[in-house]
Amino acid sequence: xDVKKYVIKQISVFSENRPGRLAAIAHALGEEKVNILxxxxxxxxxxxxxxxxxxxxxxxxxxxxxxxxxVAFTDVIAVHMQDRPGGLYEIAKILGDANINxxxxxxxxxxxxxxxxxxxxxxxxxxxxxxxxxxxxxxxxVFH
Amino acid sequence: xxxxxxxxxxxxxxxxxLQVRRLKQTIRQSQHVGFYKKRxxxxxxxxxxxxxxxxxxxxxxxxxxxxxxxxxxxxFAVPLKKVVRIHTTSGTTGKPTVVGYTxxxxxxxxxxxxxxxxxxxxxxxxxxxxxxxxxxxxxxxGFHYGAEKIGMTVIPSxxxxxxxxxxxxxxxxxxxxxxxxxxxMHLSEVAEEMHTSLDSLKTGIFxxxxxxxxxxxxxxxxxxxTAFDSYGLSELFxxxxxxxxxxxxxxxxxxxxxxxxxxxxxTGEQLGDGERGELVITPLKKEAMPLLRYRTGDITMxxxxxxxxxxxxxxxxxxxxxxxxxxxxxINVFPSQIEHVLLKIPEVGNQFMVYVDKVNHLDEMTVDVxxxxxxxxxxxADLARIQKKVxxxxxxxxxxxxxxxxxxxxxxxxxxxxxxxxxxxxxxxI
Numbered sequence: 416x417d418v419k420k421y422v423i424k425q426i427s428v429f430s431e432n433r434p435g436r437l438a439a440i441a442h443a444l445g446e447e448k449v450n451i452l453x454x455x456x457x458x459x460x461x462x463x464x465x466x467x468x469x470x471x472x473x474x475x476x477x478x479x480x481x482x483x484x485x486v487a488f489t490d491v492i493a494v495h496m497q498d499r500p501g502g503l504y505e506i507a508k509i510l511g512d513a514n515i516n517x518x519x520x521x522x523x524x525x526x527x528x529x530x531x532x533x534x535x536x537x538x539x540x541x542x543x544x545x546x547x548x549x550x551x552x553x554x555x556x557v558f559h
Numbered sequence: 560x561x562x563x564x565x566x567x568x569x570x571x572x573x574x575x576x577l578q579v580r581r582l583k584q585t586i587r588q589s590q591h592v593g594f595y596k597k598r599x600x601x602x603x604x605x606x607x608x609x610x611x612x613x614x615x616x617x618x619x620x621x622x623x624x625x626x627x628x629x630x631x632x633x634x635f636a637v638p639l640k641k642v643v644r645i646h647t648t649s650g651t652t653g654k655p656t657v658v659g660y661t662x663x664x665x666x667x668x669x670x671x672x673x674x675x676x677x678x679x680x681x682x683x684x685x686x687x688x689x690x691x692x693x694x695x696x697x698x699x700x701g702f703h704y705g706a707e708k709i710g711m712t713v714i715p716s717x718x719x720x721x722x723x724x725x726x727x728x729x730x731x732x733x734x735x736x737x738x739x740x741x742x743x744m745h746l747s748e749v750a751e752e753m754h755t756s757l758d759s760l761k762t763g764i765f766x767x768x769x770x771x772x773x774x775x776x777x778x779x780x781x782x783x784x785t786a787f788d789s790y791g792l793s794e795l796f797x798x799x800x801x802x803x804x805x806x807x808x809x810x811x812x813x814x815x816x817x818x819x820x821x822x823x824x825x826t827g828e829q830l831g832d833g834e835r836g837e838l839v840i841t842p843l844k845k846e847a848m849p850l851l852r853y854r855t856g857d858i859t860m861x862x863x864x865x866x867x868x869x870x871x872x873x874x875x876x877x878x879x880x881x882x883x884x885x886x887x888x889x890i891n892v893f894p895s896q897i898e899h900v901l902l903k904i905p906e907v908g909n910q911f912m913v914y915v916d917k918v919n920h921l922d923e924m925t926v927d928v929x930x931x932x933x934x935x936x937x938x939x940a941d942l943a944r945i946q947k948k949v950x951x952x953x954x955x956x957x958x959x960x961x962x963x964x965x966x967x968x969x970x971x972x973x974x975x976x977x978x979x980x981x982x983x984x985x986x987x988x989i
Contacts, residue, residue, distance in 0.1 A: 427937030461964045487937030
């Protein structure tokens with residue numbers, strides 16, 4: 416199995432916790448015609464990381480870096496969910512049973528249906544485990 | 560290399576005799592100043608009472624506040640027509656302190672700068688870019704005329720437009736620069752962003768703010784210079800008072816021009832060699848504005864005599880000005896200590912800001928520091944780990960709990976003149 420096609424590039428942006436930072440990031444991406452498919456903000460002691468799944472990660476990385484943001488790529492995986500009550504439970508149970516440890520996760524519902532994005536510590540291992548459970552992994556080509 | 564070997568290496572009885580003679584002359588000169596006339600009469604000190612260098616202790620101290628009270632020309636000992644230049648010092652509060660120079664004063668000052676720069680090994684073959692303020696700040700014109708005196712090729716670039724500064728260094732083959740250590744760090748950052756290497760540089764003269772040994776190695780590595788510490792203050796002409804020789808272990812202070820004492824700042828008692836205290840200086844060759852036992856507010860010590868270069872007794876590098884010193888929950892903190900800690904942590908940048916607040920009657924210190932671009936993994940947990948590391952290292956060095964805020968790279972202010980990294984907001988509390 417080619418696990419690589421399931422590895423998705425998330426952009427992670429360091430941001431101080433002060434008004435206007437998200438607007439600055441979103442504006443820059445808008446200008447570059449980069450579409451944000453999903454994002455989340457994680458916050459700790461006065462600073463945070465904005466995580467986003469975008470259609471053109473390289474372009475987003477370049478643009479944000481050029482205006483001074485500190486940006487990194489993070490490998491995540493995406494799992495398809497049923498967009499109905501109990502949909503998340505089904506997937507979460509499968510992940511739990513397969514003994515996959517989630518560092519963080521966020522979800523969105525779009526034209527591909529409901530999608531759960533996962534950051535795990537062992538990406539390749541997780542992809543192999545999930546593919547054996549019958550859950551549907553989404554290829555990175557769907558996003559970018 | 561010496562500029563004025565006789566005077567630079569003057570020692571023992573010869574030096575003492577010269578100091579006593581000049582001290583007497585300085586007392587005579589100061590009697591043209593209303594403040595000193597009154598002070599000396601009250602203290603019953605006349606020039607003839609000075610027989611040995613030790614007799615200087617009979618004279619009362621002069622404080623910066625005295626000079627402020629004399630604003631603008633209260634400390635001039637000559638008529639204004641004899642004053643050919645005026646500088647002012649960057650006072651943080653209220654009126655600045657005004658200093659005046661006669662033509663002879665300017666000449667003495669340029670001689671001192673020439674001594675310093677020659678001691679650092681630069682000659683008329685060097686190209687010198689002077690990247691400090693050329694206005695009221697003494698660092699600009701002070702170094703300018705000293706360097707011209709040596710015969711160096713002087714580029715009065717002043718401050719601002721860092722990219723242009725870098726282009727000039729490259730295009731003009733600059734070998735020697737003078738600026739504040741924090742601006743030098745900024746310069747190296749910008750050069751790095753421009754992918755420019757500054758190969759012609761060999762000597763860096765840094766002063767006007769205290770800087771650490773870690774900062775020295777960092778600047779030497781980044782700029783490819785040998786870094787020299789320069790000390791001075793406007794009240795004593797400006798830069799040029801003390802300077803490092805190639806040994807770079809303490810600063811030579813010019814004993815024929817400045818009478819040096821180290822005192823306990825609380826009691827005013829003189830301290831011995833190796834004891835840290837406040838530097839008190841009596842300039843021995845000033846016409847326009849003589850000063851007696853001027854309390855500099857700078858903390859240092861007299862070092863053991865006997866430098867390999869055979870010049871006179873050195874003073875230790877300034878660890879901070881007593882007015883830069885913060886007292887946080889009873890603990891003395893110098894901004895230079897914080898800088899020292901941050902330079903050792905590669906995950907964060909070298910720029911910082913310190914905010915001091917009063918929260919529930921307790922002093923709280925917050926240090927803002929930039930995350931280093933190369934160390935951002937994208938993971939929040941890694942950032943939290945870096946933050947914790949900085950808190951821990953600061954705690955180890957200062958014995959003080961601080962709040963550390965990680966901020967975006969490039970977001971903290973860069974200073975071209977004297978860095979103002981401390982914002983004490985305790986006075987604002989009700």
